[in-house]
Amino acid sequence: xxxxxxxxxxxxxxxxxxxxxxxxxxxxxxxxxxxxxxxxxxxxxxxxxxxxxxxxxxxxxxxxxxxxxxxxxxxxxxxxxxxxxxxxxxxxxxxxxxxxxxxxxxxxxxxxxxxxxxxxxxxxxxxxxxxxxxxxxxxxxxxxxxxxxxxxxxxxxxxxxxxxxxxxxxxxxxxxxxxxxxxxxxxxxxxxxxxxxxxxxxxxxxxxxxxxxxxxxxxxxxxxxxxxxxxxxxxxxxxxxxxxxxxxxxxxxxxxxxxxxxxxxxxxxxxxxxxxxxxxxxxxxxxxxxxxxxxxxxxxxxxxxxxxxxxxxxxxxxxxxxxxxxxxxxxxxxxxxxxxxxxxxxxxxxxxxxxxxxxxxxxxxxxxxxxxxxxxxxxxxxxxxxxxxxxxxxx
Numbered sequence: 001x002x003x004x005x006x007x008x009x010x011x012x013x014x015x016x017x018x019x020x021x022x023x024x025x026x027x028x029x030x031x032x033x034x035x036x037x038x039x040x041x042x043x044x045x046x047x048x049x050x051x052x053x054x055x056x057x058x059x060x061x062x063x064x065x066x067x068x069x070x071x072x073x074x075x076x077x078x079x080x081x082x083x084x085x086x087x088x089x090x091x092x093x094x095x096x097x098x099x100x101x102x103x104x105x106x107x108x109x110x111x112x113x114x115x116x117x118x119x120x121x122x123x124x125x126x127x128x129x130x131x132x133x134x135x136x137x138x139x140x141x142x143x144x145x146x147x148x149x150x151x152x153x154x155x156x157x158x159x160x161x162x163x164x165x166x167x168x169x170x171x172x173x174x175x176x177x178x179x180x181x182x183x184x185x186x187x188x189x190x191x192x193x194x195x196x197x198x199x200x201x202x203x204x205x206x207x208x209x210x211x212x213x214x215x216x217x218x219x220x221x222x223x224x225x226x227x228x229x230x231x232x233x234x235x236x237x238x239x240x241x242x243x244x245x246x247x248x249x250x251x252x253x254x255x256x257x258x259x260x261x262x263x264x265x266x267x268x269x270x271x272x273x274x275x276x277x278x279x280x281x282x283x284x285x286x287x288x289x290x291x292x293x294x295x296x297x298x299x300x301x302x303x304x305x306x307x308x309x310x311x312x313x314x315x316x317x318x319x320x321x322x323x324x325x326x327x328x329x330x331x332x333x334x335x336x337x338x339x340x341x342x343x344x345x346x347x348x349x350x351x352x353x354x355x356x357x358x359x360x361x362x363x364x365x366x367x368x369x370x371x372x373x374x375x376x377x378x379x380x381x382x383x384x385x386x387x388x389x390x391x392x393x394x395x
Contacts, residue, residue: 012109019094022092028094028379029092030058030373031095032047033102034062035102037074037234039099039117041268042116045170052382053382055382058080063088088106093106097113098113098114112137113137113139113376115369118285118286119147119290121315134156134157135157138376139372143358146357146358148166167368169359172271172365175274175362176363181275189263196226196227196278197279198228198337199279200214201270201282201285202214202283202301204238205306206309207308208236212303217333220334226261227262230253230265231265232250270287274290274294279297279298280298282301284310289323289359292323295355297341298325299325299326300326302327323353325340
C-alpha cells in the first residue's frame with residue numbers, strides 16, 4: 001500500500017507540474033464528451049455562456065460511440081474543436097464535462113464533471129449499489145436535491161464529499177426565461193399557430209409506446225384538426241433492436257406524415273418543440289418531466305413492459321403519474337388529449353409541484369454551472385453572458 005500511495009503521489013505531482021506549464025498563457029481547456037447529440041445539448045448552454053471568455057477553449061469528443069463525430073456533434077458551437085478519443089488522450093484538459101456515464105482515458109489528469117442527461121430515473125440509476133467509479137468523479141452537477149440525496153443514501157458517494165453541487169439543468173433554462181416563442185417555432189416548421197399543437201415524444205426502447213401504438217397514434221392525431229410534432233429519442237433512430245426494436249421509425253413516420261399538418265423533427269434539442277406544444281404525449285421520458293416546467297397538459301401512456309425493462313423505480317413512475325393524465329390504450333390516449341386541450345388548467349398544481357421537485361431553480365442553472373466550472377478550472381470568473389444558447393429549429 002505504501003508503494004502504491006507513493007506512486008500515486010508522484011503521478012499527482014507530475015500532473016501539477018504539467019498543469020502549471022500548460023496554464024502559463026492563462027488559458028483553460030475543456031473537453032466535452034458525448035455519446036449522442038442529445039448529450040451535447042445538455043452541455044452546450046454552458047459552452048455558449050462562456051463563448052465570450054477568450055481564456056476558455058472547448059474541445060469535443062465521443063469516447064464511447066459507434067457514431068462519427070459529425071453525427072454526435074452535427075451543430076457544434078462556433079470555436080468547438082472536434083478531436084478523436086486518441087487525440088484527446090495526448091492533451092491535458094482543465095475540465096472534462098459529460099452528461100452520460102462516459103470515462104475518457106485522460107492520463108494527464110483533469111477535473112471530471114458529471115452533469116447527467118435526464119431526470120426520469122431509468123435503470124434505477126439513483127439507487128445503484130456503491131461503485132468506486134462514482135467516487136472517482138471530482139464534481140457532480142446535480143439537477144435536483146432528490147437525486148443528490150439518493151446518491152448519498154445508496155452509498156454511491158459520501159455525504160461528506162465535496163463533489164456534489166446542486167446546479168439544476170442548464171438545458172431547460174430556455175423553457176422559463178422567455179427565449180423560446182411558440183409562434184416562432186411553429187412558423188419555422190410551417191405549422192399554423194392558430195391550431196392546437198400536440199407533441200408526441202416517446203422514450204427509446206423496444207418496449208416503448210412507439211413500438212406499441214406509435215404509428216396508429218400519430219395517424220389518429222393527424223386526423224384531427226391539430227398540428228402534430230413528433231420528436232424521436234436519439235436512440236429510437238438506432239436500427240439495433242435493443243434501442244428501436246429494429247424498426248426504421250424515421251422512414252415509416254416520414255411516409256405517414258407526408259403532406260399532413262405535422263412534422264417529424266430531426267434535431268437533438270427538444271426544447272423548442274416543448275415550447276411550441278399545447279399538449280404533450282409521452283410514455284416515460286425525461287422530456288415529459290421537462291415539459292412540466294411549462295405547466296401545460298401532459299398525457300402519459302402507461303406501458304408496464306417499458307417500466308420493467310427500463311428498470312424504472314416506482315418513485316419516478318409515481319411522480320410522472322401524479323403530473324399527467326394516464327392512459328393504457330389508443331382510445332384512452334386520444335380521449336386524454338382531447339380533455340387536456342379542452343381543460344388545460346386541470347392538474348396544474350401537481351405539475352408545478354413535480355417540476356419544483358425535479359428541477360433546481362430553473363432559469364438560472366446555466367449561471368450556477370458556469371460559476372462551478374470556473375472554480376473547477378481554478379480560473380477567476382469573467383463577466384459572461386448566461387442567456388440561453390440560441391435554439392435553431394432543423395426543418
